Structures are given as structure tokens and as C-alpha cells.
Amino acid sequence: MKELFYGCLKPLIRFGFYCYYQRLRMVDMDRVPRDKPAMLLPNHQNALLDPLIVAALAKARRPYFLTRSDVFTGGFLQNILESLRMIPIYRIRDGRDTLHRNEEIFDRCADLLNQGEHLLLFPEANHNLGRRVRTLSKGFTRIAINALEKYPETDLQLIPVGINFQRGADFPDRVTYRFGHPLPAAAYVKGVDFNEDSKAMKAAVSASLKVLTTHVPEDQDYEQTMERLGGLQPDFSNPDPINAWFENPDTAVPKLPLKKGLLWKLWDVIFKVVNLPLVAIWKVWVKPKVWEPEFMSTFRFGFALITAPIYLILLGVLFGIFTGWITGIAVPAGVFLHNILYIKLR
Incomplete structure (x- = not known):
């Protein structure tokens, strides 16, 4: 079993x-x-x-x-x-x-x-x-x-x-x-x-x-080194050039472009509106209970794994009852697709 x-x-x-x-x-x-x-x-x-x-x-x-x-x-x-x-x-x-x-x-x-x-x-x-x-x-x-x-x-x-x-x-x-x-x-x-x-x-x-993995050498001040590194917008998924930069600050570090424009901020708002019940429950009830930052992603993932399917099913049922079952299928499918695109592209 x-x-x-x-x-x-x-x-x-x-x-x-x-x-x-x-x-x-x-x-x-x-x-x-x-x-x-x-x-x-x-x-x-x-x-x-x-x-x-x-x-x-x-x-x-x-x-x-x-x-x-x-x-x-x-x-x-x-x-x-x-x-x-x-x-x-x-x-x-x-x-x-x-x-x-x-x-x-x-x-x-x-x-x-x-x-x-x-x-x-x-x-x-x-x-x-x-x-x-x-x-x-x-x-x-x-x-x-x-x-x-x-x-x-x-x-x-x-x-x-x-x-x-x-x-x-x-x-x-x-x-x-x-x-x-x-x-x-x-x-x-x-x-x-x-x-x-x-x-x-x-x-x-x-x-x-x-x-x-990225390792700040013990002989370097951690906070100061990370502050300087943060200005480079590094891609931490590739630690080799970052670790080389610790030894030689002239080493080129590949950047991970920041997405801060108006359209990106607008998409953030749309994402929150589309998923408003989940966002509200997370911010008001669940997130305040997370006692360490190391557990934040663990709780967020567990919360999303349980509540996202329930939310999509409820959307489908509600739209199906009040507007027809074609809409009841299309709306949750559209929300799911939108959320995946947001996560992958944001």
C-alpha cells in the first residue's frame, strides 16, 4: 500500500x-x-x-x-x-x-x-x-x-x-x-x-x-560581497562564473534580465485579480504563519498544490451552472493556461 x-x-x-x-x-x-x-x-x-x-x-x-x-x-x-x-x-x-x-x-x-x-x-x-x-x-x-x-x-x-x-x-x-x-x-x-x-x-x-553551488569564500565579508554581486543581476543557476568572480572581480558574470516595465507590472496585477481568492487566503491567513524564510516556498508550493485544483474546479462548476458547461470548461482552462504562461515568462 x-x-x-x-x-x-x-x-x-x-x-x-x-x-x-x-x-x-x-x-x-x-x-x-x-x-x-x-x-x-x-x-x-x-x-x-x-x-x-x-x-x-x-x-x-x-x-x-x-x-x-x-x-x-x-x-x-x-x-x-x-x-x-x-x-x-x-x-x-x-x-x-x-x-x-x-x-x-x-x-x-x-x-x-x-x-x-x-x-x-x-x-x-x-x-x-x-x-x-x-x-x-x-x-x-x-x-x-x-x-x-x-x-x-x-x-x-x-x-x-x-x-x-x-x-x-x-x-x-x-x-x-x-x-x-x-x-x-x-x-x-x-x-x-x-x-x-x-x-x-x-x-x-x-x-x-x-x-x-554559489559559495561566498569565508575570507570575504558575506553582506558586502552579496551586495556587490546583486548589482550584477547574476544567474544563480550557473554558479561557475559567480564563484570565479569571487576570486577575480573582473570575471564576466552572465546576467538574468530584470523584468520591471509597466507591462510586467500590469501582468502582476492581472495575475492577482484572476487568482484573487487564492492570493487573499495566502496573504491574510497562510503567509503570516510561516515562521522562517526558508519555509516560505515550501508552504507556498504546498498551498498551491492543494488549493489551485480546487479553485479551478469551483470556477468550472460556477460558470457551468450559470453560463453553460462550454464556458465552465473554457474558463478554468483559460485561467490555468494564463497562470502557466505567467509563471514561465514572468
Whole structure:
């Protein structure tokens, strides 16, 4: 039943993402091996959207996700999370008495990897919209090293993934996932000192992530650097020239043209009028409840995924009853087409 639920939900969410994003690209996704166990290790910017996009578009294997344990509250919600292949991971903030449960989780991960499965977890261990790769946690190295100790013949591959949102919390937005070259985990495990093995593994993954996404070097003032970069109107989906610019400000950075003319502003108004009930509910009731900017796009996407189809159906029923069913079909179809054009072109 859980596999059936996942199979039905995946294409729905994938279609929702293609409607929601102006552009969504998965670059070098074929680097994820189909015939080997792998740990997908992205930088973490945008709360739940980061793993959901991978889940919706994954091709090699459906990954399992390590998720903070406090979202596993039991009952119906826990069944949904487990159906989505989410596995709880316990942190100090969850209580020191819960940390021993991670040993069981690590062993389960080792078993999954030995079976050739894929895991997705965030080595930064927290989310932030900032464009700088943060210090990596030991958590992912514990899982990798434990898997190799338990199953020495496992050909475990570490896959760094650079997530690149153009505007992060805003809408419409565009995003590019860039998959790095696989790193064989065994190459970093000497079996003598865990801390040294962990340090080497973290250094390799961190270095790769700093190439796959925009990374403001630690020796540069973040706010000042981002202010200067913002004046260049950069395309953050292509971090290579931006990272080169950090090293040499004479480097040319491709621009993403700003659309600020009167006609664009008029189209913004039309979009809000056409979708007035949804816009009003979002701004008055839902948006004020979002407690962190990193969750803004997650809540907006979830809100749109649920309410947009209901809105279109209600439009069709109302126009069908009062003006005829031809109009009842044409109006919601026209609204849907208009919204897609707005998102893709705006």
C-alpha cells in the first residue's frame, strides 16, 4: 500500500513542480549510479522543497530520506512520512536520551545501502538561504563509515549535489540541481581513526559542494560581497562564473534580465485579480504563519498544490451552472493556461 501511495504521489508532485517553477533543471543527474548504493549529499537552502524535488525527479532509484525526528508524531502523518521513505534521525535538541536510537537508524541505513539503495541527507545538518556552504556535520560520515564497517564489500558512492535557487523564498522562482562526480566512500576510510576518516570525507564533499553551488569564500565579508554581486543581476543557476568572480572581480558574470516595465507590472496585477481568492487566503491567513524564510516556498508550493485544483474546479462548476458547461470548461482552462504562461515568462 505504501509503495502504491508513493507511486501515485510522485507524478502529482512532479507535475506540481513543473507548474510552480519558472524553470527546474537537473544537471548531470546521470552521475547518480543505478547499480551501486549511494548517499546523495546536497547543500540545504529551502527546507522541505530540497528533498521533495529530488524525490519527485529521481531516476536511478527512489531515495530514502533522513528527516528530523520531531516531525514523526505518530498516527496518519507518520504513515505518510514512512510512505515517502522518510527515516527519523535524532538530535541533541530532541533529548540526549533519544540519541541512542540513532545506532539502530545507522544500522538500518547500512542494511539499505548494502541492498543497493540510495539515501539522501543534508551534510550541513541545517537549512539557510545564504549562498555559502556551511561547515559539514559528522552525521553523514558516521552513516557511511558504519555501513563500510558492517559491509566492507559495499561499493558506496558519495554524490555531492549543489542546489541553486534564483530567489529562494520568492515566486516565481527557478532552480537548478547540479550533481557532482561520485566519490567512493572507501577511499576516505583507513580504519584507524574515525575522526581522521570523517575529516577527510567531509573535506572532499565540502570542496565539491563549493563548486556545485554559489559559495561566498569565508575570507570575504558575506553582506558586502552579496551586495556587490546583486548589482550584477547574476544567474544563480550557473554558479561557475559567480564563484570565479569571487576570486577575480573582473570575471564576466552572465546576467538574468530584470523584468520591471509597466507591462510586467500590469501582468502582476492581472495575475492577482484572476487568482484573487487564492492570493487573499495566502496573504491574510497562510503567509503570516510561516515562521522562517526558508519555509516560505515550501508552504507556498504546498498551498498551491492543494488549493489551485480546487479553485479551478469551483470556477468550472460556477460558470457551468450559470453560463453553460462550454464556458465552465473554457474558463478554468483559460485561467490555468494564463497562470502557466505567467509563471514561465514572468
